[in-house]
Amino acid sequence: MDRNLALEFVRVTEAAALASATWVGRGEEKTADKAAVDAMRKAFDHIRMDGTVVIGEGERDEAPMLYIGEKVGHKTEDSPKLDIALDPLEGTTICATGGPGSISVIAVAEQGKFLHAPDTYMDKIACGPGAKGHIDIDKSATENIKAVAKALGKSVSEMTVVILNRPRHEKLIAEARATGARINLIGDGDVSAAVSTGWNDTGIDLLLGIGGAPEGVISAAAMQCLGGDFQGRLKFRNDEEKARAKRMGVADLEKKFTIDELASGSVMFIATGVTDGSLLKGVRFMPGGQAKTHSIVMRSATGTIRNIEAHHVLNKKPQ
Known part of the structure; x- marks a missing residue:
């Protein structure tokens, strides 16, 4: 995959971040998300590729654009065939409330190298390079926290574990706290949280818990780039989601997916901050119609x- 494409894709996430950032703190989740989707879809038209959205805004009957299966990019005879996993605005609630860590994100792989994950939940575990090979989603939170602490040369009390603050995680949070580890509860945005485990400056050592399956694939792509580790298992809410997963090629509904089964080959990960977070600074609007x-x-x-x-x-951006 041409390395120059990475700098082309950053223009796509920048466009989505700039569009959605105008709605930060205004309580308009759907409007902010639509602004990001519209801007990202338009920006893709300027990239020379034969792209297919494999992780997107839902299926065609659920989303007008950036839906699963949509073709994107400016296709020519020699355009590379690429699979695209995206979230134009990860953390819509965060954006609407002005909270920390909302981003626009894209992961890119060669054709057929991403798991085609249905829009359901996924049980996830992620860690940085220092603990790669020491996590196992089949083991308890206690066992994983202790294993990662040992791999990193830390005491358990020095560990920081990030978990989505959801009612479904009540027992998980209690177990993690009982180990003596520090717990960072987040309201949204577990792609940023997963990436943070591989980013030394964040102080985050481990991600645990259930979040969106599409975000799990994007997170796995990021961890491939960082040299970290990721595992996931799909968690279905109903029979319709199971049937959709089978149609998308998931044969074993109980399968433990490794990082290489979620995202493999040559992978790129691109993200732009919408609001300030541990990973990225948010969009800054300045006088004179300018922004950073x-x-x-x-x-x-x-x-x-x-x-x-x-x-x-x-005012010099393409219209």
Whole structure:
């Protein structure tokens, strides 16, 4: 996969972040999400590729654009065939309330290298490079926390575990706290949380709990780039979701997916901050119709991680 594409894709996440950031703190989740989707879809038209959305805004009857199966990009005879996993606005509630950690994110792989995950839940565990190979979703939270602490050369009391603050995680949170580890409860945005486990400056050591399956695939792509680890198991809410998973090629509904089964080959991960978080700074609007964005661009092939701070003159953006 052409490395120059990574810098093309950052323009896509920047466009979505800039569009949704105008709605930060205004309580309009759907409006902010639509702004991000519209901007991202339009920006894709400028990239030379034969792209297919495999993780997106839902199926065609549920989403007008960026739906699963939609073709994106400017296709030519020699355009690379790429699979796209995306979330134009991860953390819609965060954006609407002005909270921390909302991002626009894309993961890109060669054709057929992402799990085609249905829009259901996924039980997840993620850690950074220092604990790669030491996590197992089949084991208890206590066992995983102790194993990661040992791998990192920390005491359990020095560990920080991030978990979505949901009623379904009541027992998980209680068990994690009982180990003596520090618990960071988040309201939304578990892609950022998973990536944070591989980012030394965040202080996050482990992600545990159930979140969206599409976000799990995107997180696995990021962890491939960071050299971290990720495992997931689909958690279905009803028979319709099980049937959809089978139609998408998931034969074993109880399967434990490793990081290589979720995202493999040459992978790129691109994200732009919408609101300030531990991973990225949010969009800054300035006088005179200008703005600043902060993005990260990562490639699994080289392990390169680029932080990109861009200055935008908004009235010169393509319409």
